Amino acid sequence: MSKSAGNLRLVLADDHAVVVMGLEAVLSLEPDMEVVATADDGRTAVETYRRERPDLILLDLRMPDMDGVEAARQIRREFPDARILFLTSYETEDEIQQAMASGATGYALKRSKAVELVQAIRTVAGGGTWIPERLVRRAKEAADSPVLSGRQREVLSLVSKGLSNKEIAEVLGFSESGTKQHLRQIFVKLGVTGRAEAISEAMQRGILKVDE
Known part of the structure; x- marks a missing residue:
């Protein structure tokens, strides 16, 4: 042409x-x-x-x-x-x-x-x-939603690496029930219902990086 x-x-x-x-x-x-x-x-x-x-x-x-x-x-x-x-x-x-x-x-x-x-x-x-x-x-939507705290980001990063609630608690120095409480708060803030969905949503929002 x-x-x-x-x-x-x-x-x-x-x-x-x-x-x-x-x-x-x-x-x-x-x-x-x-x-x-x-x-x-x-x-x-x-x-x-x-x-x-x-x-x-x-x-x-x-x-x-x-x-x-x-x-x-x-x-x-x-x-x-x-x-x-x-x-x-x-x-x-x-x-x-x-x-x-x-x-x-x-x-x-x-x-x-x-x-x-x-x-x-x-x-x-x-x-x-x-x-x-x-x-x-x-x-x-990300700007309007609550921001994850530093500790919640740490929890989510460990979740993305496949650690269990017990293992996360041992790494971060609190109880297994503490891990569960952090996860509940994370799920509410991200508007999700489970671990895999939380990881996916966090990556889309730039909260989690692929190489973390």
């Missing part, structure tokens, strides 16, 4: 070649969009932006050498008007806040439909802000 002079020039930065190939295939169907370069790590993303001066760069959140958040910070320091859209599989409140604080004005998920991704690109490239409604709603 021929490209016009009014194209949106895009740079794609992701360390997974299959993801980049898929994005290129999707965006090639848009007559006014052109992928001018790709990068497979954060440092190369910054260098590529500097060289190409695209209308928009799509950044993955997790990349080798330099993560997407630091790459976005460096790009914005050098180019204050840069349009940056994160495209990632991570969707916790903490990760979204870090991404947007780095200077990006868009946050989209890799599981987004093609039409939603294209809309996100057009919105951010045009100077707007893009965050999927479901992520905005989840962030509001």
Whole structure:
């Protein structure tokens, strides 16, 4: 398909070649969009932006050498008007806040439909802000809900490692009934009814990290 002079020039930065190939295939169907370069790590993303001066760069959140958040910070320091859209599989409140604080004005998920991704690109490239409604709603729910205490976070972290109530009590230095009381409070605050659901909800909210 021929490209016009009014194209949106895009740079794609992701360390997974299959993801980049898929994005290129999707965006090639848009007559006014052109992928001018790709990068497979954060440092190369910054260098590529500097060289190409695209209308928009799509950044993955997790990349080798330099993560997407630091790459976005460096790009914005050098180019204050840069349009940056994160495209990632991570969707916790903490990760979204870090991404947007780095200077990006868009946050989209890799599981987004093609039409939603294209809309996100057009919105951010045009100077707007893009965050999927479901992520905005989840962030509001998290902000409105009670925050877990430090001890409750410790309990939940040990639960995620598969420890029993007795083992958690031994590690943290209180009774088994104390563990049960903490768990009841955690379940109420997270709006869940069991351990597995609590772990899942906490990970979605960014309370628990995958590597904890």
